[in-house]
Structure formats: structure tokens, C-alpha cells
Amino acid sequence: MKLEKEYYLEEDVVAIARDLIGKVLITSRNGIITQGIITETEAYNGVTDRASHAFGGKRTPRNEVMYHTGGIAYVYLCYGIHHLFNIVTNTDAIPHAVLVRGIIPFSSDDQQIMQERRGRETLTFRDNFGPGKVTQSMHIHTSDSGTDLTSGTIWVEDRGIFLNTRKLRSGPRIGVGYAKEDAALPYRFYFEGNNPY
DNA sequence: CGTACGATCTGCT
DNA sequence: GCAGATCGTACGA
Secondary structure, three states: OEOOHHHHHOOOHHHHHHHOOOOEEEEEEOOEEEEEEEEEEEEEEHHHOOOOOOHHHOOOOOOHHHHOOOOEEEEEEEOOOEEEEEEEEOOOOOOEEEEEEEEEEOOHHHHHHHHHHHOOOOOOOOOOEOHHHHHHHHOOOHHHOOOEOOOOOEEEEOOOOOOOHHHEEEEOOOOOHHHHHHHHOOOEEEEHHHOOO
């Protein structure tokens, strides 16, 4: 059930981004387990991708972990406020990553936890789209960057969950207009109307 | 050292 | 639909 190291070593990061749809993201925080079904992802495809932090081989303290072997987390701060969670993939120091943009609670218990963390009375499946909301619901922080996804704090499981893949779409990534010709690449996977059912 | 800005969210209009 | 929040990071001087 738990995805092992080998899963993240696959070369095609776009294929992984597609395959992660429907998998379950799990965090363990102070004994509190939170589970969310992944419903939206984006692929960032190495040094030739103008939208990637690693474009042109750029390597800084912030994105250093993108160059590590796949199967770890890359978490960074965006707009000074939002913690964005990525899964590093591939091996041979090729900086591939998948941004997790949307989840839905696995169970009503998970929904309860996420509502509290989000400061909301209710949470529908439409309320957990947006990468900043994902990290707030799952309690993921920039200090988690570099965390091994086969350790016991953050990991992903395959539960064979049914989602309505007839409504699964691919399209351009969000907020990467500066990426010129790469801005149009269909590296984002999402459900029509944000509704995976 | 100074400055500009981003893989965004929220609340108000 | 739009502005404001809010700050680490990158990069140039």
C-alpha cells in the first residue's frame, strides 16, 4: 500500500503526476494521522522547464533537495505566506518534482481535523483545492523540506480508490505565465469542476 | 546590503 | 473581479 522508494525513481515526472491522482497523502503529527486523497497535481520537468525552480540548472539552498534522489519532500514558501508541498522524483540528480495542488479528506475524521486547521465550520470537496490549503490541512511546513517519504512523518499510499477519471483533465499549470513557451505545456492534472466524483 | 517579486488565499465590492 | 497581506529567496550593486 505504501509507495516505496522505487516508485519515485521513475523517469517520466509527468506520468508520476498523473499516477498520483487518487493516491492517499498521509502525515503523522504529534500522533495525529491525517489522510487526504490527491485530486490535483502539477509536474515540473527538470532543468529545461522554464517554470521550474531548477530551470537552467539553477541550484540554491532553497531548491537543493530537488537534486537529491527521488522520494523526498520539497517544501518552500510562496508569496511570503503559503507553504507549497512538492514530491521530488527521479534519480541521477535530475531535478523533477510534482506539486500537490488539491486533496479531499479520506474520512470524516480527516475532514474534522482539516476543518479545525483551516479554521472553518465546514469543508466541501471544493474547499481543498490550492497548494497553500493542502499544506494547511495536512500541517506541512517548510521545515519538512527534504523529509524522506518512506519515513513515518509524510508518505503516500495506494488504496485503489475510485475516482471518476472520465472527468480527469490535463492543462496548463497555474501561475507560471512567465515561463514563455513552457507555460502552455499540459502538466497540470485536475478534475472538471474540481469534482472527482 | 537593498530591492523586487512569487508554482497564493481571502475578504470585500 | 480585485486589491492587500506578508516574507523568504534570489540576484544585482
